[in-house]
Amino acid sequence: MAVLRPAGEFDSTYARDMATVRRPWQWLLLLGFIAALYLLPLYANQSTVALVNRIGISIIAAQGLFVLTGLTGQISLGQAAFMMTGGYISALLVTRAGAPFLVALPLAALGAGVIGLVFGLPSLRVKGFYLVMATLAAQFILPWFTRHAFPELLNGAQGIVVPPPEIFGVKFNQPGTYLYLTLSVLIISTIVAYNISRSRLGRAFVSIRDNDLAAELLGVNLFQYKLQAFFLASVFAGAAGVLAAHNLRHINSETFNLSDSIFLLGMIIVGGLGSILGPIFGAILIELLTEAATLFGPFLVVLFPAAAGGQQALRPLFFGVTLMLFLIFEPRGLAHRWRLWKAAWRLRPFSHL
Amino acid sequence: MNPGDIHLSVQNVSLRFGGAQALKGVSFDAQSGEIVALIGPNGAGKTSLLNCLNRFYQPDAGARILFEGHDLLRTPAHRIPRLGIARTFQNLALYTGLTTLDNLLAARHIHMRSGLLDCVLYWGRAHREDIVHRQVVEDIIDLLEMEHIRKAVVGALPHGLRKRVELGRALALEPRLLLLDEPMTGMNQEEKEDMARFILDIHERYKTTILLIEHDMGLVMDIAQRVVVLDFGVKIADGTPAEIRDNPAVIQAYLGTTV
Numbered sequence: 001m002a003v004l005r006p007a008g009e010f011d012s013t014y015a016r017d018m019a020t021v022r023r024p025w026q027w028l029l030l031l032g033f034i035a036a037l038y039l040l041p042l043y044a045n046q047s048t049v050a051l052v053n054r055i056g057i058s059i060i061a062a063q064g065l066f067v068l069t070g071l072t073g074q075i076s077l078g079q080a081a082f083m084m085t086g087g088y089i090s091a092l093l094v095t096r097a098g099a100p101f102l103v104a105l106p107l108a109a110l111g112a113g114v115i116g117l118v119f120g121l122p123s124l125r126v127k128g129f130y131l132v133m134a135t136l137a138a139q140f141i142l143p144w145f146t147r148h149a150f151p152e153l154l155n156g157a158q159g160i161v162v163p164p165p166e167i168f169g170v171k172f173n174q175p176g177t178y179l180y181l182t183l184s185v186l187i188i189s190t191i192v193a194y195n196i197s198r199s200r201l202g203r204a205f206v207s208i209r210d211n212d213l214a215a216e217l218l219g220v221n222l223f224q225y226k227l228q229a230f231f232l233a234s235v236f237a238g239a240a241g242v243l244a245a246h247n248l249r250h251i252n253s254e255t256f257n258l259s260d261s262i263f264l265l266g267m268i269i270v271g272g273l274g275s276i277l278g279p280i281f282g283a284i285l286i287e288l289l290t291e292a293a294t295l296f297g298p299f300l301v302v303l304f305p306a307a308a309g310g311q312q313a314l315r316p317l318f319f320g321v322t323l324m325l326f327l328i329f330e331p332r333g334l335a336h337r338w339r340l341w342k343a344a345w346r347l348r349p350f351s352h353l
Numbered sequence: 354m355n356p357g358d359i360h361l362s363v364q365n366v367s368l369r370f371g372g373a374q375a376l377k378g379v380s381f382d383a384q385s386g387e388i389v390a391l392i393g394p395n396g397a398g399k400t401s402l403l404n405c406l407n408r409f410y411q412p413d414a415g416a417r418i419l420f421e422g423h424d425l426l427r428t429p430a431h432r433i434p435r436l437g438i439a440r441t442f443q444n445l446a447l448y449t450g451l452t453t454l455d456n457l458l459a460a461r462h463i464h465m466r467s468g469l470l471d472c473v474l475y476w477g478r479a480h481r482e483d484i485v486h487r488q489v490v491e492d493i494i495d496l497l498e499m500e501h502i503r504k505a506v507v508g509a510l511p512h513g514l515r516k517r518v519e520l521g522r523a524l525a526l527e528p529r530l531l532l533l534d535e536p537m538t539g540m541n542q543e544e545k546e547d548m549a550r551f552i553l554d555i556h557e558r559y560k561t562t563i564l565l566i567e568h569d570m571g572l573v574m575d576i577a578q579r580v581v582v583l584d585f586g587v588k589i590a591d592g593t594p595a596e597i598r599d600n601p602a603v604i605q606a607y608l609g610t611t612v
Contacts, residue, residue, distance in 0.1 A: 014487045015480075195475035199483065200467050203459040207448050214446035217407050218526065219434035219463035228469060274450060 006346055020194070037183055041176030050175040055287045056182040057243045062267045062279035063193040064236030069265070070274040071202055072229035073209030074123050074131060078116075078138030079237050080260035085142060086112035086238025087245030087255065091162045092153065101165035101246070105185075109238035115142070116234020123226045127212075139261055143253035159252020162245050172246075182243055189236060194276045196232065205229055206274070259316070266319060270326045272333025281334035289318045360385040360562045361406075361530055364417040368401055368410055368586075375401045376412070376586045383530075383579075388556055388563045390577035392570070392597075394606060397583040399566045400443055403532050406564075407440060408433055420530060435463050439528035441519045443535045443566075449508035453499055453518050456507055457490040458483070460525035490525055496558070497521045497551055513544040520551060524559075531555070533565045537572065545569065549576055574598065582606065 011017040021027050041049050061083055068074050090108035093099040099107070115138075122134035147157050154160070164173035165181060172178045196202050204225045207215035216222050245251040263286060271282025293314035301308045330337060361383040368376040376398045383389045391399050404410040406418060408430040418425040423436050439460075448456050465486060467479040494503055497517055502510060507518055516536060523531060536552070537545045549572055555561055567573050573580060574594040582590040582597060584606040590597055597603055 014484045014491075018483065018487070192473050195473055195479075199472035199475055199479045200462060200465045201469060201472035203451070203455060204462055206451055206455075207459045207462075210448035210450050211446045213409070214442065214448070216431050217409065217433070217440060217446075218460050218522070219431055221431045232469075 018198075020198075034183075034187070038180065041179060046175050049179055051287065051291055053175055053179050053182050053247065055284055056179075056186045057240050057247070058264070058267065058283040058287055059279050060186055060189045060243070061237050061240035062264050062271070062283045063189050064233035064240070065264055065268045066193055066274075066276070066279045067196055067205070067236065068229050068233035070268055070278060071197060071205040071209060072226065074120075074226060074229060075128065075265070076135040076230075076233065077132055077258070077261045077265065078119055078135040078142075079233070079264045080256035080258065081119075081138040081142040082112045082116045082234040082237035083241030083244065083260070084146070084251070084253070084256040085115045085234070086241030087162075087251045088146060088154070088160070088241075089238070090242040091160045091245055091251050094163060095160060096153070100167070102167055105239065105242050108242045109235045112238025112241065113231045113235035116237065117227055117231045120227055120230025120234075123230065124223055136258075139258050143257070146253045157252060159250060159255070162249050162251055164249065165246045178247055182247075185239055185243060189239060190276075190280075193236070193279075197276055201225075201228070209274075263319060266323050268333075269331075270322060270333055272335025272338075275333070275335035277335040277338060278333055281338070285322070285334065286319060289322060290315050293318050355385060358385045359383075360387070360421065361564070362417075362419040363402070363406075364419070366402065366405055366416040366418065367413040368398070368405060369413060374586050376405070376583075379583065379586070379588050381581050381588060381591055383562055383564060385562055386556075386560045388552075388565060388576055388578050390573045390580045391564060391566045391583065392568070392573055392580060393583035396585075398586040399583055400534055401586075402583070403440060403534055403564070403566065406433075406438065406532060434526050434528070437527075437529040438532065439523035439526040439530075440532035441516075441523050441534055441536055443538065445512075445515055445519060447507045447515055447519055447522070450506065452504050452506055453494070453502050453510075453521070454487075454490065454504060456518055456522050457493060457525045458486060460522045461486040461490065463526060464489075489527075493521050493524050496554060497524075512539050513541075516540065516544075516548065517551070520548075520555075524555060527559075528561060530562045530564065533563060533567075535566050535568065537567060537569060545572060552576060 009022070021030060037052070040052060061079060064082075065076065065079055068076055086108045089111040090104040093104040093107060094101060119135060119138040123131050126134055146154050164171055166172070172181050196205070204215070204220045207218070207220055208222060208225060212222060241256065245255065248255065267282035267286045268278050269282070270285055271278035271280065297312070297314055300310070300314065326333065359382045363382070364380045366376050366379045367374070379398070379402060391402065393399055401410060405412045405416070406425060408425065408428065412426070416426065420436060420438060425433065428436065448459060451459065465482050467482050471477070471479040494500055497520060499514070499517060499521060502514055502518070507515060510518065520533070520536060533552070537548050540548065552563065552565070553576060556563055565573070565577065577594055580590070580592065580594055580597040581588060582600075582603050589602045589606060590600045592600070
């Protein structure tokens with residue numbers, strides 16, 4: 001399917017042809033949407049704001065997987081472990097070294113990137129299923145490390161109490177204020193993820209995903225680019241981990257676990273692999289389902305008293321069923337649906353052209 | 354490189370897969386700006402030879418492959434295109450999830466300079482570079498008459514067009530030596546003639562040395578200036594199309610009769 005442009009719109013330069021936001025009204029819509037998000041605390045209640053906060057953090061972590069799995073085709077089950085790494089580094093920098101949050105955040109993200117790069121080394125030798133098992137190692141080794149290494153620093157299984165972020169004297173200790181932080185990082189991460197996908201780097205990544213043999217014979221250094229993908233993915237995870245840890249005010253080896261890694265992978269599948277919109281749609285849907293599971297749980301117990309205690313199982317249940325339905329009916333995810341709707345809208349009233 | 358200079362020199366290439374001898378002491382030269390056809394019955398070792406040139410296979414000790422003075426057997430696979438060698442594949446190896454345009458741009462990789470940070474920012478260099486290389490890619494799209502599929506995802510294109518996109522992708526590397534592995538398989542007569550025309554256009558416009566594997570003898574005899582014949586991994590003939598046509602060893606290899 002070729003790219004459909006609204007009728008009567010013609011480009012006269014390559015720069016225009018490549019532009020993303022193409023019309024003044026699109027700019028208006030985009031900026032209006034971002035403004036509406038920033039103003040959310042003014043018109044929404046606290047729990048909604050907290051939910052948007054969680055969604056934002058999930059999107060950032062999922063964008064890492066978009067780069068690694070969606071673009072480069074390397075499946076990873078270690079994304080949550082790299083979130084934990086970022087969270088721990090930031091917590092240590094702020095509590096032990098007294099670093100300001102604005103310094104700790106990028107340093108922690110880069111630190112997680114370096115750790116991710118190390119765990120990406122097996123990708124040079126193994127692919128697919130075997131790589132999944134290799135990245136799974138991160139999910140076991142890193143939490144084990146935080147539980148057992150440097151007890152005086154990492155405080156073992158107890159974990160670390162993380163102070164709320166403080167930037168230029170302003171404390172971000174309410175969901176309403178924390179949202180500004182999450183949204184700002186989210187905007188940057190979205191721009192970065194999109195830039196990666198449309199540039200030389202992204203094309204090298206996709207060429208590895210679609211045909212690694214041809215990519216190498218066409219001059220792409222697989223070694224270099226696979227490691228760059230792992231690095232970038234873990235930087236996203238690290239940044240998300242920092243935000244999550246400072247939001248929860250606490251971090252230990254259980255804060256980010258294997259099921260989080262699986263959920264993140266599920267998010268980009270449901271959202272659409274290889275599309276910049278994938279992590280956004282996917283994270284929103286999965287987080288809303290989680291919320292629904294939390295709300296629905298008590299009702300379930302009232303309706304079926306015998307199911308008492310089983311309401312925690314609703315979250316994985318909803319997730320599993322959703323993922324299965326998507327894999328069967330829309331394996332290309334919500335982003336693909338979105339493209340189809342957009343195309344149908346532009347072709348109206350001749351929707352079958 | 355002047356026309357007539359030795360551009361590619363394949364010397365004593367042998368390749369063994371376990372007990373099977375795929376190539377046995379194959380040597381030949383290609384002159385600069387020449388179209389050399391590599392022919393032979395199925396299993397003769399033609400693709401294996403290309404794979405040795407690409408460093409996908411490692412030939413046995415004693416082999417030497419020289420290209421413009423570079424020893425290819427001492428070059429890692431991903432550096433080969435930087436020396437000026439590009440290839441297409443017998444069974445297509447396109448980036449099926451990308452559009453025609455992006456497939457060609459992806460091949461510009463070796464000519465682009467923007468690094469990790471440039472790409473993450475996409476401000477200045479990375480953006481400028483994309484526009485400059487877009488121009489180069491558009492020229493190739495013009496040459497191969499692919500304007501209508503510019504923004505079509507390659508996975509959805511018919512076989513004949515995919516072959517053409519793959520040729521375009523190889524061209525986007527700006528090679529001085531083009532290796533074409535059966536560029537006309539699965540095509541009808543009209544598509545074959547189109548492809549032959551494109552190959553001749555490329556040859557005339559860029560003066561590229563072309564090493565071509567093809568089974569369609571009529572076509573080979575028409576466009577090749579020299580023909581190298583392999584049979585069971587051994588070179589059995591090397592000469593102009595006219596010489597090859599009357600060569601008894603070639604006739605025997607193809608028809609199995611003693612003449």
